[in-house]
Amino acid sequence: MKLRFLCWAWCVWILSGHVLASAIEPLPFRSELEEIRFKSLAEEIRCTVCQNQSLADSDAPLAQDLRQELFAMIQDGRSDQEIRNFMVERYGDFVLYKPPLASHTLLLWGGPGVLLLIGLVASWRVVRQRRRLLQS
Amino acid sequence: MIRLLTPLVVFIGLIALLIVGMQSAEERKRVDSPLLGRPIPNLELPRLHEPDNKARTDERLGEPWVLNVWGSWCQSCRVEHPYILKLSENAGVPVVGFNWKDERADALRWLRQFGDAWAYHMVDFEGRAAIDLGVYGAPETFLIDHRGIIRHKHIGPIDEQSYADLMVRIGTLRDEASQ
Structure with a gap:
């Protein structure tokens, strides 16, 4: 009996812990759409203090401030692009997890493709050479 | 011979790339401010000692100045503090504090x-x-010229080397202002 109670208590504790952990700070969204936009933007914006976390993940005080700002801008009716521009104007391209395609990010976006191409050409040449060796 | 050496050269190249990458890792963590070369945002904020008397960032037009972000909670601000003393003594331009995410009582005590x-x-x-x-x-230190343009931003505590660098930069800004 006692064991059963402990088991229940443990389950409740685990579940409540999960709920608490997944809630950032409760924000009074006016609609579900607002909440979805908030979450997706918070996930694509980097927290500049703790650089490998997004605004959605981070507990840093700056991330809390930026989330408040993000919330206020959504309430203000600003578009997603306006909000991204707001962040980039202050913290630079680095603040976006997905940097824009521009001349200075060309290597970043094109680099993997170029490497793949080099690999394909190299393996094609090796294969061709071996085939020639086998034939002769 | 070339065929044998190619993988070795590629390998050494990769190692060199990784070593350079590791050494510049600290450097890359710094986020370059897109505000460099742009006017400082117009901000009106209460002063720490006289909360009713607001200070504005545009009231300093006409002379270069330094804006130093600090907080009593910030350990590195304590480390750079001796250099702030030196800077305000020797730079010949106002060094303004930007007390960030602090409590008034804590800041005053600090x-x-x-x-x-x-x-x-x-x-x-x-x-x-x-x-x-x-x-x-925090700490972050901005240099603003006499036209109100942000000319330099130093991220992290000021040390001997960055102090010397800041002094040179401030000298340039003062020359520009007096022309």
Whole structure:
């Protein structure tokens, strides 16, 4: 009996812990759409203090401030692009997890493709050479 | 011979790349401010010592000045504090404090304990104005020229080397202002 109670208590504790952990700070969204936009933007914006976390993940005080700002801008009716521009104007391209395609990010976006191409050409040449060796 | 050496050369090249990458890792963590070369945002904030008397960033037009972001909670601010003293003594331009995400009582106590070398302090307890400045950590130090343009931003505590660098840069800004 006692064991059963402990088991229940443990389950409740685990579940409540999960709920608490997944809630950032409760924000009074006016609609579900607002909440979805908030979450997706918070996930694509980097927290500049703790650089490998997004605004959605981070507990840093700056991330809390930026989330408040993000919330206020959504309430203000600003578009997603306006909000991204707001962040980039202050913290630079680095603040976006997905940097824009521009001349200075060309290597970043094109680099993997170029490497793949080099690999394909190299393996094609090796294969061709071996085939020639086998034939002769 | 070339066929044998190619993988070795590629391998050494890769190792060199990784070593360079590791050494510049600290450097890359710094986020270059897009505000460099642009006018400082127009901010109106209460002063730490006289909360009713607001200070504005545009009231300093006509002379170069330094804006130093600090907080009593910030350990590195204590480390750079001796250089703030030196800077306000020797730079010949106002060094203004930007007290960020602090409590008034804590900030005042900190200043009493370590010494107040700044011309005055603007306070941003909520952190709203700091976002406009692109502040992401303390300490940060901005150099602003006589036209109100942000010319340089130093991220992290000022040390011997960055102090010398700041002094040179401030000298340039003073020359520009006097022309």
